[in-house]
Amino acid sequence: MLITKTHKIVKSQVTILKKQNHSFPVKNLQILIQFKRHLQVSLKRIIFLMIFASSFQFSILSPLAYKASMAKVKIFQLLLSVGFILLISGCQKTISIDVGQIQPRLVVNSILDKDSIIRVQLSKSKSMMDSTQSLDRVNNATVKIFQDNVLKQTLTKGINGLYNSSIKPVVASDYRIEIDNTVFGHVEATALIPIAPNPISAVQTTDLTPGSAPQYIKFKIGLQDEGIAPDYYYLRAFLIKKGFAPGANSKYVMACKIGSDDNIVVVDDQTLNGVIFDDAAFVKSNYELIVYTNYRINADYNLWFELSSITSDYYKYLVSSIMQNNAGNNPFAEPVVIKSNIENGTGILGAKNSVFIKATTL
Secondary structure: OHHHHHHHHHHHHHHHHHHHOOOOOHHHHHHHHHHHHHHHHHHHHHHHHHHHHHHHHHHOOOHHHHHHHHHHHHHHHHHHHHHHHHHHHHHOOOOOOOOOOOOOOEEEEEEEEOOOOOEEEEEEOOOOOOOOOOOEEOOOOEEEEEEOOEEEEEEOOOEOOEEEOOOOOOOOOEEEEEEEEOOOEEEEEEEEOOOOOOEEEEEEEEEOOOOOOOOOEEEEEEEEOOOOOOOEEEEEEEEEEOOOOOOOOHHHEEEEOOEOOOOOEEEEOOOOOEEEEEOOOOOOOEEEEEEEEOOOOOOOEEEEEEEEEEOHHHHHHHHHHHHHHHHOOOOOOOOOOOOOOOEOOEEEEEEEEEEEEEOEEO
8 A cells, every 4th residue: 555655656746747847857756766665675674573573472472372373373474474475576566657748948047137238048948857967058039128118129049049138227127028939939028127225234243163164254234125115135245356346357256155044044055155035024124134154354355245136036036946956856845846937938037236345344
């Protein structure tokens, strides 16, 4: 019964993913099947212990009772042995799971930033049974960029799936990207460039782990919320050579991984190496966020924090991506569908507006 139930669990997980048209790594499917095999082995061991226990129970009886019960013992052990043999033969069942043929979808990735030209990355989604790491780029689509419902530019050729415009987005403007392709049809998404966040301060304070290697240094980030609408943020840190500002030559800039134990944040140590949060805990008020890193201000470098306002869709996309990464190879974890705002496709059209603040010492 347990074997049959496990078989049903494996099939149900695949059925859920098929309905959601979501790619599922092959290694996760293999882990589910491996779990079933481990369960089979465990059941075999349980039956062996039952046989052993029954023999031991009768062996401690008096000699007279022992002789009288031997026939029953032999019959009982014979039945268990037959059951054991049947279990061995019955457990060697090959699971055949019909994953069907899922049509690939167009994957769109574009993050609008007022300081950069609009770039759109196009690729093709993969089947859950495709274990290759390479992306199938799409270079033959027509990409149209609209600002406040006015067509601004049309791009007709991608290089390695990347379509570069000559437009920098404007704050508080609505943008719509429409994509047409003979294989995937019409795909579109919209995003609004958010207003800039309002950081107050960034102060280096104390060592969290004095005497250890590496040492983690605590920083207090002062935030102020306007309370006009729900706000979403991510925070990153950079070491920048003194005499240079954010945006300088990359050889003078080094990204720093940061973390936090604050319960309002989601730590992203896979993509942005920063923390993500919303303003639900400090609407129309100030807030002091505690973060830590193993980098500090020194004689040659300043530490700068980048605080970005991001769109709601981008926030949901990042959080769901982190949840999927955290699920890892856990066969008991629920499938996590990465959030998307792409109509008739998948991926993300997000937007951000960033402000840099230089950390100081006490």
